[in-house]
Amino acid sequence: MFKKKKGLLTVLLLAMLSVLVLSACGSKDSSGDQSKESGKNALEAIKEKDKIVFGVKNDTRLFGLKDPKTGNIEGFDIDIAKEIAKIILGDESKAEFKEVTSKTRIPLLQKGDIDAIVATMTITEERKKEVDFSDVYFEAGQALLVKKGSPIKSIDDIKKGTKVLAVKGSTSAVNIREKAPDATVLEFENYAEAFTALKAGQGDTLTTDNAILYGMVDEDPNYQVVGDIFTDEPYGIAVKKDSPELVQAINDALKELKDNGKYDELYKKWIKTSN
């Protein structure tokens, strides 16, 4: 008798709670997957919802930096994204921005939170397996940032025990280990933390694309970029794999921007130090 009642209670409880849990999960799913409209091609989907969501950096001066005063993100990447939205959808206000990091951008693209990545992203063979890239929209190369007066003048000065700061998930962390195998490489979650660590004396030099480093110099002139670039880092705009229509539309837009002089205008606006 006791047992039987207990069994009944169990079933009841189970049923009630599983409904509760499932409904909680269900509502989670629906909110997470709203932008997942597979089946249609990516360009059509964008035109249908009449906006493009770009994944951009929020901590990279000159390319994508969040201004705490206004909450807006500003930079070369942002302006390029706005121009692309203007060409594809007719209005730059149809570009929406979501903040990403080097580590989060591909997952966010794949889950459909963002339609395209314009976030200082180097085109690599490995990444091509996961995403589609547009044509190159910015030619960057890896370099070193040091405090003025540092004995490090080029990559040859990186010796055993030199602490090099880098960002997780970026190509520069992989490259520096190849080019300077003796260095101690410390990898941080994002550029803000890496630069703060450099300022706090936690490393001798910080390495990433020169374009980003110039942004840091712009922020704090006590630091300088040294030596020649030692890699080629062509930046591309990434979209979800197998969306040739969207890639084509972006490439056409980039070409138009280069032809009508808008690209050079933006380049000059943001990238002042061009040596």
Add this chain to the structure above:
Amino acid sequence: MDFAGAYSPDHLKFLLDGFFVTLKVAIISIIASFVIAAFVGIIRYTKIPILSQIFAVIVEIVRNLPLLLIIFFTFFALPEIGIEMSIEMAAIVALTIFESSMISEIIRSGLNSIEKGQIEAGRSSGLTYTQTLWHIVLPQALRRMVPPIVSQFISLLKDTSLAVVIALPELMHNAQVINAQNVNFIIPIFILAAFMYWAVNYTLSIIARKLELKTS
């Protein structure tokens, strides 16, 4: 150190925005955790075969892993098997997975702390097992569970800061964004951010202690 520059109105607003995200994520997570933990805790208390053992294993594993690993796992690894979430959802899910395993243990030991004699007494006075559980055991157990659950909520609020690694725009993240601008902001900003966490958590810990005194 530049306190005046660090505490500009824009920065303060930015930190407050972050703190609201912290509170929002923590509150949603604690509610979700409680629902799931109640389910798991009751199953384990009533010792329903198989299910009870499965939950025991899951709870034991999750409780013994770093939350940071669970956050990374939810955000970076789950997409590999087709489960994809936004940053905020990933933070909520990770915190909920971790906290519900903690709270389920609180609920289970809360239920276990009610003497078995009371169940027998309830049954012999003519109540069914369900009625006994509902009217006798649960009300007493709940009262005993509240203080540790409030303490757990304090942990949760603190743990939300770990979501900085997936760039959730919570208090810690926004503090770091301001810190990156100027090294002279770092100390003032950390002091303020620490105070914000402290003020809420200390208040909660006083509430937890008052409740504890009441129940004991």
Add this chain to the structure above:
Amino acid sequence: MPDFSILTENWDMYIKGFFITIYTSLIGLIGSFILGTILAIFRIAPFKPFNWIGTIYIEFFRNIPLLIIAFFLFTALPTINMQLDGFQAGTLALIIYTSAFIAEAIRAGILSIPKGQTEAARSSGLTYTQTMRYIILPQAIKIVIPPLGNQFINLVKNSSILTILAAGDLMYQADLISTRTFVTFDVYIFVAIFYLVITIPLSTGVNYLEKRLARSN
């Protein structure tokens, strides 16, 4: 089934991280035990200013995130010319944070010994120190060991914040491995197993001690 080649090919990195995690946890445990004991004594000492210091310390550090302490030591201290590297800053943060919890556990242990025992011991001719040494502390330690064990488990788990300071612990190595192999899921599964290898025996031990203690009372 996870791909075991990830584990075998990156074994050195996993092991390196494993030892760094254990190392920081052990230093953290010793450090926070010492600091926690001092704070506990401060809180029960018959001298008000000591009580205040102990209380302020505990109530402050228990209620702020560990991460903020770690970031503070790592990036804020250097601005006033105190340089700690990632490992030092992370480990010190663990000590500062955990000692607040350990202090409370030790204090509760000491207070749980009935006052009557002290009085009885004193009236039978023992000094205060002897009473503490032979009567109170041995009993208190028995009570304190399970919560201390729990704090040690937390310490091992919390040591993962070293990752954010690039200090080379298990979680950090896992991130490096996943950047290189482009595999995340399996890399994290293996790192989880490494953590469980440390924490599951500890929590089993704590459970056993708790049960034994409950029975002996």
